[in-house]
Amino acid sequence: MEHRLLGRTRLSVSKMCLGAMMFGPWGNPDHDEAARTIHHALDAGINFIDTADVYSHGESEEIVGQAIKGRRDDIVLATKFHNPMGDDPNQRGNSRRWIMRAVEDSLQRLQTDYIDLYQVHRPSPDTDVEETLGALTDLVGQGKVRYIGSSTFPGSRIVEAQWAARERHLERFDGEQAPYSMLVRGIEADVLPTAARHGMGVITYSPLGGGWLSGRWRRDADLPTPSPARQRLVDRFDMSLPVNQHKLKATEALAHLAEDHGMTLIEMAIAFALNHPAVASVLIGPRTLDHLESQLPAADVTLEPAVLDRIDAIVTPGTVINPADSSYSNPALAPAARRR
DSSP states (O other): EEEEEEETHHHHHHEEEEETBBBSSSSBOOHHHHHHHHHHHTTTTTEEOOOOGGGGGHHHHHHHHTTTTTGGOOOEEEEEESSSSSSSSSSSSSSSHHHHHHHHHHHHHOOOOOOEEESSSSSSSOEEEEEHHHHHHHHHHHSSEEEEEESSSHHHHHHHHHHHHHHHHHOOOOOOEEEOOOBGGGTTTTTTHHHHTOOEEEEEETTTGGGGTTTOOOOTSSOOOOOHHHHHHHGTOOOOOOHHHHHHHHHHHHHHHHHHHTTTHHHHHHHHHHHTTTTEEEEEEESSSSHHHGGGGGGGOOOOHHHHHHHHSOOOTOOOOSSGGGGGGGGSSSOHHHHH
């Protein structure tokens, strides 16, 4: 499988990254099948695995750590922190206090001495980015973390973090992880060009739009039940919402386009994300080994300009059909009642 450099670093990552969100009760609770899926991905040439402490409340990290025993040195291992890991208000966020605790917990669950890419899972308006970068810089100095990154940061926050790192001589974010698919194209307008200007490698996730582009969401089929992880994201799947009806219409048109060009919708969706020059790696999140096998062939798919033009005609570049699919909502834009 082709490898690409992560931004300005010399870190070489496979152009597909194995996402582990679906390993554990959020997706597939069978640890043995998860391990087989991980091993199959590694044997197929994937050297990049991404997880997070919050996925199945740490169980995903435990599954990954157990599965990669004996192969750790060949893997670029990424995880994330930010989301609540307990009822204590200090067991979450981007503060120095929590980062120093969270990294130790992740290292223990992953059964490793270091994390290749440690990422801030979400922005935190209540924490100065200098505090976050300062703690992450110390972890790099201690050898517990090799590179640092952000996730779902708007363009303005990417710039703020880069400026703070340069002014205060702190470690800079080397990667940005963001949602990107044929249905969720918001990062094309700002995040992708901003990350490219600052030498950051972009790792995109959810190329299948949370399952919408799996081929199962069709007008003439019984709509599937979302996984436990996605059942928490009601607005993305509620078919009473006009935006989701619009999304279903676009999905149908994209499915016909893939069929007309002799590929599966899954292959076209992943290839679309891989096609963008600012993208270093596309994160796939299979729940089962069969899911993985249906996604791997996309690594060899090249989309012709005519196909890309048709995709643009179905979903306008830089747009998101359902804003709930963007993963992060700026608190400043929330209704006043919710900001109190």
